[in-house]
Amino acid sequence: QVQLVESGGGLVQAGGSLSVSCAASGRTFSNYAMGWFRQAPGKEREFVAGINWNGDSTRYAKSVKGRFTISRDNAKNTVYLQMNSLKPEDTAVYYCAARYSDYVWAVVDEYRYWGQGTQVTVSS
Numbered sequence: 001q002v003q004l005v006e007s008g009g010g011l012v013q014a015g016g017s018l019s020v021s022c023a024a025s026g027r028t029f030s031n032y033a034m035g036w037f038r039q040a041p042g043k044e045r046e047f048v049a050g051i052n053w054n055g056d057s058t059r060y061a062k063s064v065k066g067r068f069t070i071s072r073d074n075a076k077n078t079v080y081l082q083m084n085s086l087k088p089e090d091t092a093v094y095y096c097a098a099r100y101s102d103y104v105w106a107v108v109d110e111y112r113y114w115g116q117g118t119q120v121t122v123s124s
Contacts (some may be wrong), residue, residue: 002026002098002113009094009118015061020118022096029077032052033101035111036070036081037076038092038120045095050104058087064090086122093117 008020022034035050039107049070050059058070069084072079097111105111 002032004096004098004113004115006096006108006115006118007096011119011123012086014086014088014124016086016121016122017082017087018120019083020081020083020094020120021076022115024077024079024098030074032098032101032113033104034070034072034079035097035099035105036050036079037097037108037111038090039095039117040089040092043092045108047106047108050106051079052104057083057104059106061106082119083120085093086120088122088124090120091122092120094120 003025006022006110012018020031033052037045039045051070055072067084069082095117096115098113099111
């Protein structure tokens with residue numbers, strides 16, 4: 001089992017920045033690819049960004065590429081999502097997820113472990 005706990009969400013104005021974190025426990029963190037997903041009210045959960053086990057491979061959704069940066073610190077068992085130039089359409093609950101894999105999947109169903117989510121609200 002892998003336990004994931006997100007933190008760092010909040011309210012920010014459009015154009016601002018916010019960083020969310022996800023602390024993992026339970027298994028060897030460096031064996032897992034990590035992903036960030038988000039879900040807005042009335043919408044399906046969607047992929048935002050992913051990172052492989054050692055951080056040398058990342059993937060981003062087109063909607064956030066160039067604005068968001070995913071990173072990880074295996075010594076701290078933590079994955080981060082730095083969000084810049086935030087837009088109101090980035091408002092959602094942000095979830096981190098883990099999969100025992102080196103490949104960075106961009107599909108919800110490929111991830112076995114999920115955090116409880118953290119709310120990010122961007123005001124216009």
